[in-house]
Amino acid sequence: MVTVIAETSGNSLHPVTAQLVGAAGGDATVLCAGGVGAAEAAALSGVAKVVSVEGDCFSSFDGGAWASALGSLTEGRVLAASTANGREIASRMAAAKGVAVVQDVTNISGNTVTRPIYSGKAMETITVSDDTILTLRPNTFPAADGGGSAAVNTVNQSADVATSVKEAIAKASERLDVSDADVIISGGRGMGSIENFSHLESIADQLGAAVGASRAVVDEWGMSHSMQVGQTGKTVNPSLYIAVGISGAIQHLAGMRSSKYIVAINKDADAPIFGVADYGIVATWEEALPALAEALSNL
């Protein structure tokens, strides 16, 4: 018996939820906060039951309230997503139950789990107990297929809410966030100036990619921290990561080395970024990016 805390995105399930169900290995109970995504969850194979958990406390995110409202409904091992909200719910639920939480798990084998530490500069293996709450890193576990037809039960819960939303600020651009993107193109100091990021943006538009940045660009040129990939920014694991003009400082590598495929474009043949690249191109961005734009449009 495994309980999955569904992760949602807007009014539907976040793709990681199917991965949590996949990792559960069958007989999963899925808890849907505020009822969001309940019908979608019921259609995943390996789901035994969906609980649509409704209540006023779900109108906006409050980790304490959500953990309290969901925590009394769990049975067996609890799995949540290693996202900002998933981690907060899991942390509070574990502390309330007096059990441990292990975050950002990338492999499960019985009661032995593996997780990256130091942003991927090392891994650790931990023996957990049956009641340890686990959060799983998105895009690491195979997703459950469709074809399920689990029953959906509705439960009403109430919980004390400590926060209230006073102002919502829409995203400045429609561009994908690096945490959600399957393809990322990132620029570093080698791009010369923040204005030159427009060249990365046009490639990103061709690929449906997010644009990322190194710490140097964020700290020195004032690029938004939300774009920073690395140990003090975001840890990402897209299918494809293209690093342009990024030398590959250890703290940047820490944030992106688990990407499935890495392309590095750098004019310095000795740049450390080539050490983690599957495909390295020794060239200036001024020459390589137009060639990349053309090659992509010819696909």
Next chain:
Amino acid sequence: MADIAVLLKQVPDTNAKILVSGGRVDEGAVNKWSMSPYDEYALEAALAQGGSITAITCGPDRAKKMLTDAAAVGATELMHIVVDDLTTLDSNQISTILAAAVEKTGASVVFCGKQAADSNAGSTGPGVAEKMGAGCVTMVSELSGDSSGFLALRPSASGMERVSISAPCVIAFDKMGTELRRPNVKGIMMAKKKSIETMSVADLGVDIGSASVTLDGQTPPAEKPAGQKFEGAESVPTVVSKLRDEAKVI
């Protein structure tokens, strides 16, 4: 003005190479220990609030240096709960210890980093909030107001949002736009004389039971097989075809 407790963790500097030896990260090979970067923003936010600020850490003896660094920029009280090896404790035990330490200070507002740069977990802020019976906001990149009503900027599904929260509460900080203050000579001199309230977990008078998870070992990350390297922009079409045909990612 409410008293604030700031939870700090000493970690290997983020530029430090992490070596593994005998199944454990080799702490002896770490050339520089620093305050975990997000904790620096928590401390900065507390200093901006002013008043009594207790810097609390849980860790081995070396962590005292970080508390002195916190005093040098303005932390008014320093508290060290000595635990020689934090990897022997689980998240529930650490939350219990830190919540007890906070209670001892009398603070109703707790600031901390969103996660530590070594464990990357983010379990502590919300965990301590739960033990305190307090509200919590994480990933905060801007804070205004005071303990009677903080306004905290955090990411939301559709962008960002400002949420209100009041004491008792825990606020876990992300990197912020504000500059971190640096210590001046006077601050450094005064910090050297500042006493650190040092205690054991037993001194806190809480029962933390035994750890429910066990660290089996730490290993270096799997080595990636060597990649393919090409010279010049004329190789770009080749790489693009490989991305489509070999890697199948575009």
